[in-house]
Amino acid sequence: MAGDEETPPLLILHHLPNFKLSIFPLLRSKYTVLDPLDDPPHPSFHPLSKAARLMLCTGPTPVTAAVLDAYPALECIVGSSAGVNHFDLDACRRRRLRITCAGDSFSDDVADYAVGLAIDVLRRVSAADRFVRAGSWPVMREYGLGSKVSGKRVGIVGLGSIGSRVAKRFESFGCTIAYTSTKQKPNIPYTFHANAALLASNADILVVCCALTDETRHLINVDVMAALGKSGIIVNVGRGALVDEKALVEMLVKGEIGGAGLDVFEREPHVPRELFALDNVVLSPHHAVLTPESMGAIDDLILANIEAFFSNQPLRAEVQLDQFDS
Amino acid sequence: MENVGVMMTTPMSAYLEQQLQQRFTLFKLWESSHSLADSVKAVVGDTKIGADSKLIDSLPRLEIVSTYSVGVDKIDLEKCRDRGIRVTNTPDVLTEDVSDLAIGLALATLRKICACHAFLTTGSWKNGDFQLTTKFSGKSIGILGLGRIGSAIAKRAEAFGCTISYHSRTKRQTTNYRYYSNAVDLAANCQILFVACSLTNETRHIVNREVISALGPQGVLVNIGRGALVDEHELVSALCEGRLGGAGLDVFENEPHVPEPLLELENVVLLPHVGTDTVETSMTMADLVVANLECHFLRKPLLTPVI
Numbered sequence: 001m002a003g004d005e006e007t008p009p010l011l012i013l014h015h016l017p018n019f020k021l022s023i024f025p026l027l028r029s030k031y032t033v034l035d036p037l038d039d040p041p042h043p044s045f046h047p048l049s050k051a052a053r054l055m056l057c058t059g060p061t062p063v064t065a066a067v068l069d070a071y072p073a074l075e076c077i078v079g080s081s082a083g084v085n086h087f088d089l090d091a092c093r094r095r096r097l098r099i100t101c102a103g104d105s106f107s108d109d110v111a112d113y114a115v116g117l118a119i120d121v122l123r124r125v126s127a128a129d130r131f132v133r134a135g136s137w138p139v140m141r142e143y144g145l146g147s148k149v150s151g152k153r154v155g156i157v158g159l160g161s162i163g164s165r166v167a168k169r170f171e172s173f174g175c176t177i178a179y180t181s182t183k184q185k186p187n188i189p190y191t192f193h194a195n196a197a198l199l200a201s202n203a204d205i206l207v208v209c210c211a212l213t214d215e216t217r218h219l220i221n222v223d224v225m226a227a228l229g230k231s232g233i234i235v236n237v238g239r240g241a242l243v244d245e246k247a248l249v250e251m252l253v254k255g256e257i258g259g260a261g262l263d264v265f266e267r268e269p270h271v272p273r274e275l276f277a278l279d280n281v282v283l284s285p286h287h288a289v290l291t292p293e294s295m296g297a298i299d300d301l302i303l304a305n306i307e308a309f310f311s312n313q314p315l316r317a318e319v320q321l322d323q324f325d326s
Numbered sequence: 327m328e329n330v331g332v333m334m335t336t337p338m339s340a341y342l343e344q345q346l347q348q349r350f351t352l353f354k355l356w357e358s359s360h361s362l363a364d365s366v367k368a369v370v371g372d373t374k375i376g377a378d379s380k381l382i383d384s385l386p387r388l389e390i391v392s393t394y395s396v397g398v399d400k401i402d403l404e405k406c407r408d409r410g411i412r413v414t415n416t417p418d419v420l421t422e423d424v425s426d427l428a429i430g431l432a433l434a435t436l437r438k439i440c441a442c443h444a445f446l447t448t449g450s451w452k453n454g455d456f457q458l459t460t461k462f463s464g465k466s467i468g469i470l471g472l473g474r475i476g477s478a479i480a481k482r483a484e485a486f487g488c489t490i491s492y493h494s495r496t497k498r499q500t501t502n503y504r505y506y507s508n509a510v511d512l513a514a515n516c517q518i519l520f521v522a523c524s525l526t527n528e529t530r531h532i533v534n535r536e537v538i539s540a541l542g543p544q545g546v547l548v549n550i551g552r553g554a555l556v557d558e559h560e561l562v563s564a565l566c567e568g569r570l571g572g573a574g575l576d577v578f579e580n581e582p583h584v585p586e587p588l589l590e591l592e593n594v595v596l597l598p599h600v601g602t603d604t605v606e607t608s609m610t611m612a613d614l615v616v617a618n619l620e621c622h623f624l625r626k627p628l629l630t631p632v633i
Contacts, residue, residue: 108463116433132596137582148606150422172485269451285451291461
């Protein structure tokens, strides 16, 4: 059912203005692409969009109930993010939509980045680099001491595709690994804690890499951060809203937690300025996934899933919507 | 042992100073006058000032040099051997810190973590994302010197799915890593080259123009060994001309001076020789220095002798 002989299959493109994927031209050559932001719009956009069965949603473009209402024939959405927090999942469930996400496409790079941020915070890599570039080394002679990474206790919030890779990397540093998750996982050699506060009270490095849902919003709150304590650090490569950012800033400024490596924020690209002056804080512009390999992998996955959908083949990286039940 | 004279060569650690002061009569080279030379039986040096020929000659009662480092390149070992002076260092206790930092440097250099931070704090994120950076996982790693530190780097890199090859004076029989008989071939066959060997007369400038060319415009050099292992002049011009992809450097030929052209580059990370500078390890190293000295003056076997 790839479409009739004359018309290539219909594909709705749901994206933010100025956001382009390198595969957009290829998609336009293979499919009848319906992009509501096209200027001028496709002459038959309105009737065709009502018949379209597949949508490609790129970036964190919100998929609301209103968006879904505009496309009554929709059966499947191919997403390009690791997360699905920008989807109205209740609305998707009501419509019995199938959703695919990035799957493992970014996981290695994000896990690498989480480890890189942790080492940077503990060993003051960025701060010491700034010290050298400012010409301070000949003047001050010594930079100062950081904190050892090897052997520290790592607590992972969300032991999924990214979290499991973070664990494997830190294990090679002789770190002990513990985690929290919605459910304890079978056959996992790491210690399970029932909640984030318990995990944090037993961790020196808290790595946040779980999905953002209604339940996990501000999961890392004042209590969790207090449990982590003065010598503990937080690394967030998940979503900004997983952490109570206002509380985090306050605790960092007061020295009530030991440091933070942050790739995501609650209102990107806005980042609290109070963090800029702190040498034990490393800030990053949602960069963890931005390598040619990850971008190539997501392009390939998107193309494969679109093709698979129209050929009635199995989809990859399909999201199990019931795991997000409230 | 309170009457035993111990001389520290530089203010390397307040904790070590305090520990030495409690047990011995401590002299500080940066404060003392020459008349105390006859009292000095031990020298505690570091990576900045060790025990060179001149210093050893000026201390007629010198029995032991206990360095606050694993590297002994700042110690005139031949002279020590001739005079029967013992030498100890601080191996093993700092292996993890240095190898941790090596991986941290590689990640910071490839993923431009420091540059991303600056991009964000200078307000550039509002105008668009930072450019794509280079993936670390799965890359081919070359290690120059598969000793304690080199092996620890390899173990960590393997957890990132990297393949490991190495060059060493001798091929190791106990490893499956691929061996290359020279540094150029190693560099030609890896994407990230870690310099982890000790500095000797033979290894000076082992990373020369040829090795740097072999590593190439996509290659990255990480040096946590000694600055003089790399021909710094060649390194700087290769980086500035794009003949080398990037470098993560904790050590330099003429510390604390870093070549000016490097200060402007985004594809380098520059650290002020902090490989072992953690609260935990600096204390452990200091304890080992003190323990070695105590063993010597109590006529017990040295814990970590070099000579």
